[in-house]
Amino acid sequence: MKLRPGRQVASTVDGTRMIVVRAPGDDIVLTCGGAEMVDPAEAGTGEGGVADPGQQEGTVLGKRYTHDGLGLELLCTKPGQGTVAVDGEPLVLKEAKPLPASD
Amino acid sequence: MNVTMLLDMAAEGFGDRVVVGRRQDGLTAVRLRELSIGGARAVAAAGADSILYLGVNGPAFPVAMFAAARAGVPLVPVNYRLGREQLGRLLAGHPGAYAIADEGQLEMLGAAGLAARTPEEFMAAAADGDLGEPGEPGWTDAPAVLIYTSGTTSAPKGVVLRHQNLVSYVLGSVEFAAAGEEEAALMSVPPYHIAAVSNVLTNLYAGRRFIALPSFSPAGWLEVVREQAVTNAMVVPTMLARIMDADGLDRSVPSLRTLAYGGAKMPPRVIERALAEWPHVDFVNAYGLTETSSTISVLGPEDHRTAFASTDPEVRARLYSAGRTVPAIELEVRDEEGRVLPAGESGRIWVRGEQVSGEYAGQGSAVDERGFFDTRDRGRLDAGGYLFVEGRIDDTIIRGAENIAPAEIEDVLLRHPDVADAVVVGVPDEEWGQRIEAVIVPAPGAGVDTEALREHVRSLLRGSKTPDRIVVWPELPRTPTGKILRHDVVTGLTAGRQTVS
Structure with missing residues (x-):
């Protein structure tokens, strides 16, 4: 799907939700637990199937996950057990460097 | 996209933490979420198309903000110091509003045909009834907040800030749950100032308790900082000047770690005095506009110290700059023909980014074909990328x-x-x-x-x-x-x- 900043994506195999912070604008197939992630409106329809037991690294609430090669950054808004990946390549947890609080 | 997502994350991530008000009797993240659900229900029951907030800052303000978001209507914070005529014109533009107003404003709202309740009555209504699991708010690109510009150079314009703008601002500048449990932020600007809106969102998302000062006085500000062990505060330059100039005040602020300032030009005398008086405090100068969802460039603590200590005139001058743009913002200085100018040359400041709205109620978007917004501020960048703001073009x-x-x-x-x-x-x-x-x-x-x-x-x-x-x-x-x-x-x-x- 086309990932635009601000768009939310949902796992079909667990409760994982991510929001797009940065995206290249191309079509990208995101997976969670091996199953393609979808628009939240289509999540929870029971068609998710079974998660890949080999992709169960999990996500942490509020953490950022990146794919540097693609210039992709997602932020976890609801954590889950599945690994979020592109083409089988897991996204990498980004070490945060907060800006000084300005307001 | 909806700012309630930020509150849901806070309630999920650190639900028991007090995030609004005093430590002893403030609201936890979970309670704030419950009240926003109750508030949204009250707004929906009234069939209102907006929440109009005409009062000083206090715990009802963040509740109103998230109640509006959950109900899918914009929050309209209004300047309670406006003259009768100007306020009347503004109120006439919001006939379907759910109004929350301080006692003294109720008569004025009644005259405008709006049923209103005080912040206390609103809080009571929000706490009443079923505060259980709400439906998920729509993932729309609806307006979250409508803020009227101060109108110092022209008639006030309603700036539309959409959920997308505000959430992008927060995700672009704050890390989730990054604040320690002991941190507390003091907000001194009124609700109709963009910094009051962004302050609610960024502090909540960081997990930092925030306290609102209903009305500013130097002694009152210092007392709250000490009494509530405030670690972060935001002031406008005139407030800092008054704190530094007032005679016979105990200016000790042992708990204070960060002081952010912005909104107008800081007199060098005042910032230099403050740097000397409070050597343990990190100073942050933030530059932004209502139209850009608050901060677009920041002069951070290290920048302040380096500039203050430097004998190199170019580095020293940066103490009076607005620092460097935040990562989510692109900035260009252009001449009057639209050509991008190199460092060192003054021109018009244009900015682009997801947090930039550049949209006015009833007038649509004011961004150019490349998505850049004309701040109508004059400025220049130095060789190191530091932005010097040189006032309004209109001036x-x-x-x-x-x-x-x-x-x-x-x-x-x-x-x-x-x-x-x-x-x-x-x-x-x-x-x-x-x-x-x-x-x-x-x-x-x-x-x-x-x-x-x-x-x-x-x-x-x-x-x-x-x-x-x-x-x-x-x-x-x-x-x-x-x-x-x-x-x-x-x-x-x-x-x-x-x-x-």
Whole structure:
């Protein structure tokens, strides 16, 4: 799907939700637990199937996950057990460097 | 996309933490979420199309903000100091609003045909009834907040900030749950200021408790900082000036770690005094507009210290800059023909980013075809990418054929030790079109020789930038949020107001 900043994506195999912070604008197939992630409106329809037991690294609430090669950054808004990946390549947890609080 | 997502994350991630108000009786993240659900239900039951908030800052403000978001209607915080006529015009534009107002404003709202309740009554209504699991708010691109600009240079315009703008701002500048449990932020600007809106969102998302000061006084501010062990605070420059200038105050703030300032020009005298008085505090200068969902560039603590300690004039000057743009913002300085200017040259500041709205109610978007928004501020970048904001384009003085930015002259005046405050304006002139006049406020205890001050300006700038007249006033007309009312200055000068020197 086309990932635009601000768009939310949902796992079909667990409760994982991510929001797009940065995206290249191309079509990208995101997976969670091996199953393609979808628009939240289509999540929870029971068609998710079974998660890949080999992709169960999990996500942490509020953490950022990146794919540097693609210039992709997602932020976890609801954590889950599945690994979020592109083409089988897991996204990498980004070490945060907060800006000084300005307001 | 909806700002309630930020509150849901907070309630999920650190639900028991007190995030609003005093530690002893404030609201936890979970309670704030419950009240927003109850508030949204009350708004929906009233069939309202917005929440209008006409009051001082307090715990009802964040509840109203998230109740509006959950109900899918915009929050409209309104300046409670507006004159009757101006307020009446503004209220007439929101006939379907759910109004929350301080006691003294209820009659005015009644006259405008709006049913209103006090912040306390709203909180009681929000706490009433079923506060259980709500439906998920729509993932729409709807307006979250409508803020009227202060209208110091033109009639007030309603700036539309969409959920997308505000959430992007938060995700672009704050890390989730990054604040320690002991951290507390003190907010001193009123709800109709963009910083009050962004402050609610960024502090909540960081997990930092925030306290609102209903009305500012130097003694009151210092007391709350000490009593509530405040670690972070945001002020406008006039507030910091008053804190530093007030006689006989205990200015100790042992708990304070970060002081952010913005919203108007900071006089060098004031920031230098504060840096010396509070060496343990990190100072942050934030530059932004309502139209950009708050901060777009930041001068951070290290920048302050490096500049303050430097003998290199270019580095030292950065103490008076707005720092560097935040990562989510692209900035261009352009000339009047739209060409992008190199570092060192002054022009119009244009910005682009997800947090930039640039949209006005009833007027649509004001961004150009590349998505850039004209801030109508003048400025320049230095070789290191530091942004120097040189005032509003609309304030430019045209003397003869020459365009003169008042900020350059004001900077020279404000750096003079005898000057506490200064403004430079163009006054209608038959020969020149406009002539340059300055009004200054003397530093406490200082006597000012205005002719000597003119010579001082002439020695640093050229003759054509030297004010034709400098007069002394006891204070400058400013909005409560620190912006100079230049139109009132010109009126005062042309009315032949006498100097008191």
